[in-house]
Amino acid sequence: MKTRTCTEFVLLGALLQSPKHGYEIMQFLEPALGSTWQVSTSQLYVLVKRLEREGLLESAVESQDNRPSRRVFSLTPAGSKAFLKWVHSPAEHVRDLRAEFLAKLFFFRHLALKGGTELVDAQIRTLKEIRQGIFKKKDKEPDPFKGLVLGIKAMTIHMWLQWLRQEAKPFVRRMHTDE
Amino acid sequence: MKTRTCTEFVLLGALLQSPKHGYEIMQFLEPALGSTWQVSTSQLYVLVKRLEREGLLESAVESQDNRPSRRVFSLTPAGSKAFLKWVHSPAEHVRDLRAEFLAKLFFFRHLALKGGTELVDAQIRTLKEIRQGIFKKKDKEPDPFKGLVLGIKAMTIHMWLQWLRQEAKPFVRRMHTDE
DNA sequence: GGATTCATGTAAGAGGTTACATGATTAT
DNA sequence: ATAATCATGTAACCTCTTACATGAATCC
Numbered sequence: 001m002k003t004r005t006c007t008e009f010v011l012l013g014a015l016l017q018s019p020k021h022g023y024e025i026m027q028f029l030e031p032a033l034g035s036t037w038q039v040s041t042s043q044l045y046v047l048v049k050r051l052e053r054e055g056l057l058e059s060a061v062e063s064q065d066n067r068p069s070r071r072v073f074s075l076t077p078a079g080s081k082a083f084l085k086w087v088h089s090p091a092e093h094v095r096d097l098r099a100e101f102l103a104k105l106f107f108f109r110h111l112a113l114k115g116g117t118e119l120v121d122a123q124i125r126t127l128k129e130i131r132q133g134i135f136k137k138k139d140k141e142p143d144p145f146k147g148l149v150l151g152i153k154a155m156t157i158h159m160w161l162q163w164l165r166q167e168a169k170p171f172v173r174r175m176h177t178d179e
Numbered sequence: 180m181k182t183r184t185c186t187e188f189v190l191l192g193a194l195l196q197s198p199k200h201g202y203e204i205m206q207f208l209e210p211a212l213g214s215t216w217q218v219s220t221s222q223l224y225v226l227v228k229r230l231e232r233e234g235l236l237e238s239a240v241e242s243q244d245n246r247p248s249r250r251v252f253s254l255t256p257a258g259s260k261a262f263l264k265w266v267h268s269p270a271e272h273v274r275d276l277r278a279e280f281l282a283k284l285f286f287f288r289h290l291a292l293k294g295g296t297e298l299v300d301a302q303i304r305t306l307k308e309i310r311q312g313i314f315k316k317k318d319k320e321p322d323p324f325k326g327l328v329l330g331i332k333a334m335t336i337h338m339w340l341q342w343l344r345q346e347a348k349p350f351v352r353r354m355h356t357d358e
Numbered sequence: 359g360g361a362t363t364c365a366t367g368t369a370a371g372a373g374g375t376t377a378c379a380t381g382a383t384t385a386t
Numbered sequence: 387a388t389a390a391t392c393a394t395g396t397a398a399c400c401t402c403t404t405a406c407a408t409g410a411a412t413c414c
Contacts, residue, residue: 005401023365035328040403045367047401066411068365098331106324144350145285149214151346152277159338167330171323184373202393219375224395226373245383247393 002054004082006100007039011047012056012075012083013107019074021062022048032110036102048073056082088115090123094130094153097123097160105168109175116172124164131157181233183261185279186218190226191235191254191262192286198253200241201227211289215281227252235261267294269302273309273332276302276339284347288354295351303343310336 010033014025022045029037039047051057056079063069075083087107091100101123108116131154138150189212193204201224208216218226230236235258242248254262266286270279280302287295310333317329 007401021365022367023363032324035325041365042367042404043402045365049367068408068410070365102328102331105327109324145211145288146214148284148346148350149281152281152342155338155342159334163331163334167327171327174323186373200393201395202391220393221376221395222374224393228395247380247382249393 004086006037006096006103007043008047008051009083009086010037010103011039011044011051012079013087013103013111015057015073015075016080016083016107016111019072021070021072023070025073033103033106036106037099051079055079087113088119090119090126092126094127094156094160101168105171108172112175116175117169120164120168120172123168124161127157127161127164131161183265185216185275185282186222187226187230188262188265189216189282190218190223190230191258192266192282192290194236194252194254195259195262195286195290198251200249200251202249204252212282212285215285216278230258234258266292267298269298269305271305273306273335273339280347284350287351291354295354296348299343299347299351302347303340306336306340306343310340 010029011025014020014028020028022041025048026041026044029039048057048059052059052073056076057073058076059071059073061069062072087104091097104119105116107113108119134150134154134157138147138154141147141150189208190204193199193207199207201220204227205220205223208218227236227238231238231252235255236252237255238250238252240248241251266283270276283298284295286292287298313329313333313336317326317333320326320329
């Protein structure tokens, strides 16, 4: 199975509630996710076209009077399956956490999805595993510079673990009690 | 003046002590910086060629018996000026800190450069300024999701400030006392 | 009358990556 | 014998960005 980027999954997620045309996707995502996640308009059109070619989206042209006609995209079953799998899976790499985890949290709130707590817990477990590997390496690292690098990695993971417990968990819990 | 990437400055830095050919640069950087910084071999050759075309490097072919001949690159005055300016300047963006600041620390140690403490202090000042901007935004942010995003940014800066004071500063101080 | 919104795209380029091509020498 | 090291590159591809092109409608 082809590995997809976070960007593509965000586009899929934007269409889960309702079909949208390119310009509308942009208007939806920019104010909501603009602080964490960005795509240029031109790239957006390139990506939805490709996602359609690959069977995750389908589209229909809708003509309007007074306005240029637009191509409305909607999720296929394969597309919504792929999105839902992604949104419930923890990020594998620490470097992806910021963009990817925040995007997932956004969709949990926006789409009122279940399983937010489970996602946070799974992400915590994934990070703890990565941290184990770093601790092992750090123990047998003689070079002080490489020790510094491993120290930063460990510190970054520590920061995220704290954030997941203190900020992300209350955030997803609040979502459920709001309903 | 053209803005250069961290990758290019690292290549320049690899040549400050002594001229090297492509393969030698690779052998020098990979074990030393491999844990923070990586370029593919092919990209390395593309970059040194471009840096020469742009006047930061110059090269001469050196033939050997038994071995394929090699192109040895050395810094021009413009090249070493550009490198030295870069290595003494703090990173402007938090996202660049990991790769860029660590690369700079590496060169401070490897080349026994002066001014390490000043760099750490300048980086601390830069981060504090960025943090001010985030605090201001966060105060007037009603959306809880965007608040979460700003919270992460503030937390990341906090982490780096602690690291700069507790790890980076002792590291550069140790360098000087070793001499 | 001029800027912004609506709506979709192409082309060029930046900054990489992996795969491939070449070919001798040296270590196992 | 075969694998790794020495040494340099090209070609194709990936993800994404900026600049550019088009053209009507609506806001100020």
